[in-house]
Amino acid sequence: MTIRRVVLATALLLTSLVLQLVVVNRWHLPGGGPFLMLLVVVSLAAVWGPMPGTVVGFAAGAILDVAPPADGPMGLWAGVLCLAGYAAGLVWLDQRRPVWIWLVLVAVTSAAVVVVYAGVSALVGDPRVAAAGVLGLIIGTVLYDLLLTPFVVPGVAALARRVDPAPSIR
Amino acid sequence: MRDNRRTRVVLALLLLTAFTLITLDIRGGTGSVGSGLRGLGQSVFGPVERAAAAVVRPVGDFFDGLSNISSNAKKIAALEAQNQQLQQLVDSTDTDRRRAQELDQLLHVAGLGRYRMVPAQVIALSSAQGFAWTATVDAGTRDGVRSDMTVINGDGLVGRVISAGPSTCTVLLMIDPKFDVAARMAGSGEIGNVQGHGQAPVELELFNAQAQVVSGDQVVTLGLSHGRPFVPGVPIGEVTRVKPTPGALDRTAYLQPYVSFTSLDLVGIVTEPPRKNPRDSVLPPVPTPSSTLVTPGSTPSPGSTASPGVLPSPTTTP
Numbered sequence: 001m002t003i004r005r006v007v008l009a010t011a012l013l014l015t016s017l018v019l020q021l022v023v024v025n026r027w028h029l030p031g032g033g034p035f036l037m038l039l040v041v042v043s044l045a046a047v048w049g050p051m052p053g054t055v056v057g058f059a060a061g062a063i064l065d066v067a068p069p070a071d072g073p074m075g076l077w078a079g080v081l082c083l084a085g086y087a088a089g090l091v092w093l094d095q096r097r098p099v100w101i102w103l104v105l106v107a108v109t110s111a112a113v114v115v116v117y118a119g120v121s122a123l124v125g126d127p128r129v130a131a132a133g134v135l136g137l138i139i140g141t142v143l144y145d146l147l148l149t150p151f152v153v154p155g156v157a158a159l160a161r162r163v164d165p166a167p168s169i170r
Numbered sequence: 171m172r173d174n175r176r177t178r179v180v181l182a183l184l185l186l187t188a189f190t191l192i193t194l195d196i197r198g199g200t201g202s203v204g205s206g207l208r209g210l211g212q213s214v215f216g217p218v219e220r221a222a223a224a225v226v227r228p229v230g231d232f233f234d235g236l237s238n239i240s241s242n243a244k245k246i247a248a249l250e251a252q253n254q255q256l257q258q259l260v261d262s263t264d265t266d267r268r269r270a271q272e273l274d275q276l277l278h279v280a281g282l283g284r285y286r287m288v289p290a291q292v293i294a295l296s297s298a299q300g301f302a303w304t305a306t307v308d309a310g311t312r313d314g315v316r317s318d319m320t321v322i323n324g325d326g327l328v329g330r331v332i333s334a335g336p337s338t339c340t341v342l343l344m345i346d347p348k349f350d351v352a353a354r355m356a357g358s359g360e361i362g363n364v365q366g367h368g369q370a371p372v373e374l375e376l377f378n379a380q381a382q383v384v385s386g387d388q389v390v391t392l393g394l395s396h397g398r399p400f401v402p403g404v405p406i407g408e409v410t411r412v413k414p415t416p417g418a419l420d421r422t423a424y425l426q427p428y429v430s431f432t433s434l435d436l437v438g439i440v441t442e443p444p445r446k447n448p449r450d451s452v453l454p455p456v457p458t459p460s461s462t463l464v465t466p467g468s469t470p471s472p473g474s475t476a477s478p479g480v481l482p483s484p485t486t487t488p
Contacts, residue, residue, distance in 0.1 A: 017215070018222040021294035021306070028432045032298030051177040058184045065191075066211025068219065069296045069304035069340040071332060071348075074204035075191025077300070082184045086177070114299055121301065124196055127347045128301035131368030137298055 004163045009044060009056050012156060016040045017067055031140020034148050035110060037064060041081055042088040042109050043156035046102075048164065050089030057085020072117075073124055080116050084109045093157075102153055103146060110145040114138045205333065212310075212335025220308050220338060223293035272436045275324025279438075279452055285322070285401060286442035288313045292434050293338070303346035303368065303431070305329075309439055310337040318399040320391070320440040325454075326405035326428035327351070327391060328437050339439070344406070345372060345431055351400055352392040356450045358382060361392060364406055364425065371424040372407060383423050385409050388453050393443070401440050403448035428454065 016036040024033050041060045045053025061078035064070060070077075091105055114137055122129045195204030276289065290309035296302045309315050311334050321328040321341045329343040330351075342349055345366040353364045353374060360383075362376035374389060387409040393402025407425035415422055 014218065018218060020297060022219055022222045022226055025295035025297055026292075035297070035299055051180060054177065054181045054184060058188070061188070063215070064300075066207050067215035068208075068212050068306040068333070068335065068338055069294060069302070070208070070211065070300065071296070071302045071304045071340065071342065072300045073192045074195035074207055075188040078191065079185050079188030082181065082188060086181050089177075117299065118301070120192070124192065126301070128368070131347045131366075131370060132298075132301040133369065141299060 005048065005052060008159060008163045009059065012040045012044070012159070013037060013056075013060050013063060017063055021067065021069075029140075029144070031143065032137045033140070034144035035113070035141055036148075036152070038081065038084065038110060038113055039106065039145060039148060039152045040156055041085050042106060043153045044160050045085040045088035046091055046093045046105060047157050047160040048089065049092050050086050053085035053089025054082055055085070057088075058082040060085075073121065073126065076117060076120055080113050080120075083116070084113050087112075103149060106145050106149045106153065107142050110142045111138050114141050208333050208340075209335065212333055212338060212340065216306065216310065216335045216338030219294045219306055223291075223308070272324055276322070276436060276438050279322060279324055279326075285438070285440045285444055287322070287438035287440045288315060289436060289438050290315075290339075291436055301368075302348075303343040303366065304332070305341045305343060305434065306338050307341055307437055307439070308338055310335050310339050312336050313439075314441045315339050315439050320399065320401045320404060321437050322404050322440060323429055323434070323437045325430070326407065328429050328434065330399050331439060341437070343431055343434075344427055344429065345369075351406070352394065353389050353406055354392045355381070355383070356388040356390055356453055362420075364389065371410065372427055374409065374423045374425050376421040376423070379419055379421050381421050383409055383412050383421060385411060387423075388450075389425060390450060390453065393447065398443075401443040403444070403450070403452050405453050 016039070020036045024036065027033065037060050041053070041057045044056050048056075058078050058081065061076075061081035064077040064081070065072070065074050088105060088109055091101070093101060093105075114134065118129050118132065118134045118137075191203065191207075194202060273289065279285075288309045290307040290313075292305045293308050294306040296304040307321075315331060315334045317331055317334055319331045321330060327344055329341045329346070329349060331339050332342045333340045343366070344351070344364075345368060347366055347368055349366040351364045353362050354360070355362070355376070358381065360376050360378055360381040362374050362381075364372060364374050366372055376383065385408075389406045389409065391400045391402055391404040391406060393400055393404075405428050407427040409423045410426045411424045413422040413424065
């Protein structure tokens, strides 16, 4: 059970990483563009629960921290996405929940990860935060992620359920 | 029970790990945990990104395996594929021409400044959510690329290498707020410091508060001994506005970089600095009214007729 989860999570995280860095970021979308890896983390965590969500979030963040051309504070994405995975895991959706909960979950986590990342970066004295235009980035990330939710989240969630149809409650 | 103690212990442990990493990374310079992990990431994910870029970018390669087919039905399929390939070829000619033109310009700059360099292509860019302005390019230590080398393209200064893996390296772009380069005014020789500010204009700080600066003045890199981190004489940009700072100890101006960072594609990593400082010879000519009437891209200049697909050997020796 766990091995299948690890394989699926690895495959999805790597795919979203490559799509983000090689394809989406080249478009230079106004407002920053979507955060594909966060969508994957939120979908997996919301189906599998808080414990796997925490681990998947940490793994996603660690990949994002080391994959070139990353140059932020090492370990920051790992911490931020770990929290996001835990929070999304607490909501723990099943198929009977209404669709709007997914949208709220995506919007809240998208805004939260940018805020927390910017906050910690500012605390550790990163000169980039001042030039980043954080408010516009929050709005942009939330809007793009909401736009992509119907195309990404149901598919990822279905895959997650297929790999692990009856998640044990931990 | 949705959430229990074990989950919270795992969360706390992972957060502690992340926090430790952040602290270690802030303290250490080269040889720290952070740069070690980044080097590992470069070796592991660099090839993955290279492969992905190779799949995503040249569109026409999908139909290569369809040529050896005998039966009729298959022949039709092959012809259809060929047709599609030709269509794609037609579509991609513009891209090829543009790329050839970029390479031509880059070689021109390298020849003018007598830089020895490795050509490379941008394969991945950083996300806006991480605030950094960095790019991964497909040349690494195997091609002779090391940290702190200058990166240029046909228009001017692009940035510098901040970490290099076997087949890829990360370039800190000139517009990144962590980017810093010693600069010189092309005409007057006044010395200053250029710093990126993300999407806001690049800032030039001149050490002489009495320096005469007007918009349109050109700025090049000053260059230090041994050419690292920056080789001398690379065009940086043009002054667009001078900040009025009466009584200040230095003079600040805003620059328009020569390089367009939203359409960055082909770059050159300078592996060996010129023996002699090229001074101002690499700068683009000061625009005259007649040359501004020509719309860019409408008529390729005589120098840009290099045939697409013919690329020089990786190391270009001027």
